[in-house]
Amino acid sequence: MDGKIDLLKTLSDQSDAIIKHSDATHPEKTWMYRVTQGFWNEVYEARETGRPIILCSPNVPQEMIYAMGAVPLPVDSLPTRLASSERAFRYIDISEQYVPNTVCSINKVNFGTVFSGDLGFVPAAMVYCSLPCDSSRSTYPAMADFLARNYGVPTFVIDTPYRKDDKGYKYIAGNLKRAYYFLLDVLHKEHDPEALAHFLRNSNRTEELMCLIGDMRKAVPCPQGGRLLVLNGMVTCCMGSQYMLDYVEKQYVETKKLYDAGKSVLKSGVERYRVLWMQNMMWNYGSILDWMEREFDACSVLNGFPFLGREQIEDVYDDEQIWMGLAKRSMGSPMVHSVCGPGEAYTEGIEHIMQDFTIDVGIFGGHVGCKHAWAAGRMVTDIVEKKYGKPVLTYDLDSGDIRYKSQQEVKDTIYDFFDTLAARGYEPGLERMKASK
Amino acid sequence: MVNDSNAESYLSPFSCSFCRGCFEHFLDGTYDFLNGFIASDGCLQPQRVYDNWKNYLKREDDFCYQFNTPRVYDEAALGMYRQELADLKHAVERWANYVTNDKLIEAIKVYNETRRLLRELYALRKGDAPLVTGEECLRITLASMSMRKDTFNELLSAFLEEARQREPITDYRARLMLIGSSCDSPEYLKIFEDKGGLFVTDVNCYGSRYLYDDVEIDEKDPLAGIARSYLARPVCGRMCNLHHELRDTILEMAKEYNVEGVVYTKMKNCDMWGGESFFLDDAIRDAGLSLLILEREEITANAGQVGIRAEAFVEMIETGGAD
Known part of the structure; x- marks a missing residue:
């Protein structure tokens, strides 16, 4: 096909370049990008060394794939990585x-990457x-x-x-277990309880920390910003990996520092607006969240399809606990837990956020494909x-295709909104500050 | 045909217009006579009709129930589906009357009689000189969906007798088959039939996919029989592992009904039928059939444009032109 590229090498090199650039410009933020580097480097190296790669969807538990010595490649990781780029076209x-x-x-990007042959490998299996x-x-x-x-x-x-x-849960637990044995068969492996337990311990700790981070986001002012809401999408790509755990541990430490000090993540230190993103995060225009922080002192506290930490698997050797636990996690994945079931899941989720996270403003920046x-x-x-x-x-955009609406158009829409709020004297953050004094 | 502008303010313009049309009927009071709503996750958009109804319109005494349909066909899914049917049965029993196995079997028999009669209706379209048009057939299957089946069976039996005495249709120019997203608009079929095409069969939720193949009667466990029959039935792309079965059903029906051209309509925002092209387009063409793919909305606002496409398609088939 025309325009063929080595996509995995490109993404792996790109993630190295991001680290280099961040080290040079904002070294204090480099840790945020190490998880994407770890992920793309591992997938690329797997391809180069012949380690089996399993193509999967994001809510397939990655722990079971790692435990077989294989590497998961959730196909959705590609479009979110390419979302801001012309490469997606x-x-x-x-x-x-x-x-x-x-x-x-x-x-569409998932489909196109597989059809184009740009991944440059034949997966050992596909589980979705x-x-x-x-x-x-x-x-x-x-x-x-x-x-x-x-x-x-x-x-x-x-x-x-x-x-x-x-x-x-029981139904999907049975299906997950069958998928696990299907993969063992494909990869000619035996069930290795120790290997599975190792990755489940990693994911348990990751989930636990995500719960704690989620709780700290309730604080006023919020100790973490919107950029991490986007980056936390990686948890559905490499759950159980060491680099994911490292990323979340560092996120916890950084969040806790500000939380303990009662400080906002915003540079100005003044949190004028606490924003709830009610639909998907803007994978293509994540920098708008930084801009909102600078321009309006608006902190993106949470999104409507949040990752707030899921079920713990207490006994990582107990068959029933493992599969029921992974089942609940799979059903508790971002999107699946909120908009992929009865509407109450979505409305109740938003209700809880409204009750617990002190939200001032809702933005339904709706991805058109959703x-x-x-x-x-x-x-x-x-x-x-x-x-x-x-x-x-409320506005529409295509979070995976920048041709639909430009970054400037989205910014203009958001600008007009906050401008109107200010013109009407809506200043919830300042009122909170006055009240606390 | 429904003006769905009120429904759009709930479901958004990015939704399926068929679903918007359904919700509009709830908003405008057309469905006020209903006492409840049982939703099944055929695809996600009709679910939102249910969710919005429940959130905004449900009355205190209305029965509402969320049914869960597996998206694969295998043993585990069959077990799950059978359990879902049992749960639904119990919910209905709590709300209304006890459903015995005898009653279930009796109902299956009545429905199977409907299926047999509908197959007879379809059989009237098989020969070179069909006795009913596609538009007429769709009107009949639509009626079957909104009537008591025993009453419908009597009426359809009478219709079949009458239809067999009719003058056959011989002035058509191309034998067509309708496939794709839900089409409950006989007027849409009429556009093609006015241009010389004749729909002789379909794979449409409101046509052959509704009631065609008999449901197995399992005397010991009628729910298991229903589960096996319904879950294995290829209806649309919602079933992850029945795409080949759906394709084969289309090709077999096309062969059985001596179809020359397939009209594949995709409702805007219908991902299920929209994406089915991957499995269908080449297979249909490889089978020597002409294929016309059209995007459609529930409101046929572009009948003139569709008519031009229909005329060209019919002419192409008639003259043996390339697809």
């Missing part, structure tokens, strides 16, 4: 030969879940079929129930606006 265009343009750009959404369900089976027909890649679908209850989230948009914006009386900004 090639994959979206390839994809749109087969799927309509209304399919989520994340899935039947959620989070219709877009993924229209592209993952096609990718699996393509790989099976052209390269004989074995595939397994983990059916993910819509309802989130004990019956659903149609089922849009179709629940009024329910959640009504909670913020009508029940809690907080202003809400």
Whole structure:
């Protein structure tokens, strides 16, 4: 295909370059990018050394793949990495030969990267879940079929129930366990309880720290900013890995420092607005979150599909606890826990955030491909606006395709919104400060 | 045909217009006669119709139930599905009447009779000189969905007798098949039939995919019979491991009904049928069938444009032109 590139090498090199640049300009922030470096370097090195790579969807527990000595590559990690780049266009265009343009750009990029051959390897297997959404369900089976027909890649679908209850957890637990044994068979491995326990301990600690970080985000002022809400998406890509644990440990330490000191993450130290992003985070325009912090002293406290830490697996050798625990985590993955089930999950999640996180402003920056989230948009914006009386900004963008709406257009929309709030004298942060004095 | 502008303010313009149309009927009171809503996660957008209804419109006494349908077909999914059916049965029993196995089996028999009659209706379209149009057939299957089945069976039996005495349709120019996103608009089919095409079969939720193949009667466990029959039925791309079965169903029906051209409609924002092209387009063309892919909305506001495409497609088939 025209325009073919070595995508894994490019992303691996790019993540090294980010570290180098950060070391030179903002060394205090370099730790944030080490997780992406660790991930892309590992995938690239796996390909170069012949270590098996398992293509998967994000809510497939990565611990079980690491435990077999293989490397997981959740396909969704590619579009989020490419979201701000023109490189995504090639994959979206390839994809749109087969799927309509209304399919989520994340899935279109997934599809395109696999079809283009730019990954440069044949995965040992593909394992994917039947959620989070219709877009993924229209592209993952096609990718699996393509790989099976052209390269004989074995595939397994983990059916993910819509309802989130004990019956659903048991069902997916059984499916996860079958997926695990399917992979063992494909990789000619035996079940290694020690190896699995090691990665589960890592993920337990990661989840525990994420819970603690999530709790600290409730504090006023908020000790962490919006950039990490975007970067924390990596937890669905490499859960159980050492570099993920290192990243979260460092995040915990940095957050706790400010939390203990009662300080805001904002440079100005004054938190005028606490923002809730009610839909996906803007994968392509993460820098807008930094700009909002600088321009309006607006801190992005949380998002509507948050990663706040999930179930602990107390006994990492107990079969039932392992699979039920991983089942609950899979069902508790960002997006799956909120918008990929009955609407109550989404509305109740927003309710909890409104109750616990002292939110001043809601922004429904709706990714156009996330149609089922849009179709629940009024329910959640009504909670913020009508029940809690907080202003809400709603606009559309394509978080994976910068051709849809430019960064400047999005910034202009947000600027007008905060400008209006200020003009109307809406200053919740300043009022909180006055009240505390 | 529904003006869905009120529903759009709930479901957004980025949703499926069929679902918006459904919700509009809840908003405008058309469905006020209903006493409840059972939702099944066919795809995620109709779910939001249910969610918005429950959030904004549900009355205190309305029955509401969320049914969970697996997205793969295998033994584990069958077990889950059967359990879901049992849970639904119990919920209905708590709300209304006790559902015995005998009653279930009796209902399956009545529905199977509907299926048999609908297959007879479809059979009237198989020969070179069909007796019913696609538009007419769709009107009948739509009626079957909103009537008591025993009443419908009587009416359809009478219709079949009458239809067999009709003058056959011989002036058509191309035998067509409708596939794709839910199409409950007979007017849409009429656009093609006015241009000389004739729909002789379909793979449409409101056509053959509704009630076609019999449900197995399992005397000991009727729910298990229902589960096996319904879950294995290829309906649309929602089932992750039945894409090949759906493709084969389309090709087999096309062969059985001597189809020349397939009209594949994709509702805007329907990811399930939208993405099915990967599995279908080449297979349809390789089978020697002409293929027309059209994006559509629930409101057929572009009938003139569709008519031009339809006319060209019919002419292409008639003249043996390349797809």
